[in-house]
Amino acid sequence: MMQVGLVGSAHWARTVHAPGLAGSSHVQFAGVWARDFSKAAELAKAHDTQAFRDYDDLLDAVDAVSFAVPPNIQPSLAQRAIRQGKHVLLEKPIADSLASGSQLVRDIEQAEIRSVVFLTRLFHPVLHAGIAEAAETGGWSSANMRIASNTMRVASPYSGSIWRKKPNAALWDLGPHMFSVLWTVMGPIIGVKARRDERGHIRVHAIHSAQRESHGELSLQARDEDIANETSFTGSNGHLSLPTVDFAHGGAASAYEAALAQLSHQERGPNFCDAHFGLELLKLLQECEDQLGQAPS
Template identity: 30%
Template sequence: MTVTIGLAGAGRRAVEVHAPAIASCPGARFGGVWARSPMTTRALADKYGVPVFDHFDEMLGHCDAVAFAVPPAVQEDIAAVAARRGRAVLLERPIASDLAGAEDLAVAAARTISQVALTWRYAPAIRDFLTTEVPRTFPKGGSGRVISPAPAGASPRVRELSVLRSLGPDLVDLLDAALGKVAGVRAHGEPDGWFGLMLEHQIGRYSEVSMYALPEGATRRAEVEIFGPGGAAAIDCVAAVGPDAIDTMYREFTAAVEQGTPPELDVRHGLRLQQVIEAAETDLIVGES
């Protein structure tokens, strides 16, 4: 079986990440592109020789699955439409603009195949880290550090929330995989763009996260360290994630669609990450007032 995948979106992430991965995926056929900008949509579709769809509903009639590269507020609405039509959905993170939208999307996608594009988790180096390096430490706790560029001209708090939403889901997900499900979060920040998270994991472990939002053009960094009686294990997440991670993500997505087997990183997992991120946002906003 070949899975026909339509692409919703024609921006930078669609162009640089999703489109080339769909086109090169052995189990997929690139079914076409829909986006709200006619010029960029046409340019992307022409590059791969695939159809342009003027209406999202029209694309749904020509594909088995949809990959999304659109803002969260758009994704929560149109991904729900696709899921209700029985189409598998590959979702960007965060999966929605807020918790209510994420809950609605999780309900809509409950009966179809869904997968969240947590690209770190598909990288071979990170998978080896989780399956080989972390167990050797007999893990008791961990830490994460992120330095990332944020929108120019924005206030420090807006920059913080931007970084939290763009990289927070990946970082929380990785610590969640290494130490157990996150059961609670506390967040605090400073007016210069730095903020921290304390994560409580279900099985009595804890991790601490430091994130710093810098002006656009800054070099991105993301590191995770896990420690316990057996020592420590650390990984540079930026260096670990390359095109092979995206290719693996798409191979596993098409396999899930073919087999009808829900992936581990599905919409319900995306909802749980959204709950953690939104709780952290609330702490940061309340702390500022």
Template identity: 35%
Template sequence: MRIGLLGTGPWAEMAYAPALSAHTELDFAGVWGRRPEAAKALADKHGGLPVYEDADALFADVDAVAVALPPAVQAPLAVRAARAGCHLLLDKPLATDVEQGRAVVEAVTAAGVASVVFFTARFQPAVDAWITEHADGAGWFTARAQWLGSLFDGDSDSPFAASPWRREKGALWDVGPHALSVLLPVLGDVEKVAAAVRGPEDTVHLVLRHVGGASSTVTLSLTAPPAASGATAELYGRTGTTLLPASSDGAVSALVRAGDALLAAVRTGLPHPCDAAFALRVTEVLAAAEGQLTG
């Protein structure tokens, strides 16, 4: 399956382009970026791939596109790609605006194309197995999740620290999708954002009520001290407690599996659990939380 890449930033360079190049069943067929010189540099790094000045020309030449762009840029391009008949490998968050996210889902549905949204943890085998094992279990009473990063710590040398959309939207939208991608398939959809309060810097605390009757608390930050950073989730129920397993898998190997998932969705016609519709639901929950924080 021929696939093109939209985006030339750090995430495209560090994760998407290497994964597309490494995948044995995807033909990495070209690059489009908002900065033509960066697109050429990335394309040259991966074997002198074609560089497209026009995204629609890329859509016409491929079967699928992968998108490594800020959410406000990703969503409109995903709509155009779907309407052109391209299957979609998208990044989280799908959008930070519910209407933009809904437009993507509507375009995917109307075009009959497949979609997979890359929630990193969901494509790590140990985490995926843990979710599968515990999603079918009854009796979960409550859960807690913490996604704490030090991206905006003064000593951070991360290439993502200067990301304008992350600076604007903070941890709620950057790491919030990761936490929800783990909690929702186990506890059920969020019935209500019961509380959303601010902590230090961009830290936010959420209290969620799930349709199955369970509750969860979520703490998100990109300004945690480095020694305190990390991601964890723990479930509490009739059988005791269980902790989300750690994973040593990096983003590239996880993205290769996301490529596998997209191919499977195309071949079978069956939606992947992390499709655009699921990602829209994540956007809706985070938008509800943002509304409480700014209200």
């Protein structure tokens, strides 16, 4: 069974990655490393595994690494794992710049290892089925996707997240979810336009191949009346809305289990949600960022 180590000890690592690894039927939870050893030790104890003081010691003990760290930290840590031949389960976005993301993908290609990008909407079983149905049905001329939360407006587990406090954080945090779904159903995205509306929400207009188009709305600081999580498609076959999943209460766990299965067995083929796809999403994020200004760091 594949031995997987966890890198990270913050909320997402504690509530999704660690319990997912501990309860997985696909992999063995081999240990935890984090910059704060005391937090790594606490997390490891909670799941009956070991904490590592040295990152290289963790790498020596595993076949793969699951990362739950910010996008500015992930590339350098992932590259060290990749260069030792370890498979990687990456968070989105895969990096905070095209340069570091591109180098990450080159390293993966050279090492010939598996990579999976944890895009919850593509991995959750119910949403995966709905997205697959929408893609198979086809005939869609337009799509609309709204992901507006109040995560950074009210007290939440992510209130202390530095990178999510940046002006365009909603783009980098929620944009990968939006673009991944729209790309999968509507086809490759060949152009984007991004702007900020009067409420501060980021609005995106995407052009797909065959001149299909989609519209997105993203916010981490939505007012209560503006909170939304909806995706719909319109075309010659009528109208289709994807089901809504509560990722804060079990949905993320189901998606993570599927991602681990993909990492260990490549169940949906070698290119499903891999780093190459993550890089395509990163290019779209950067194009939008250039139009909006002030990239995260």
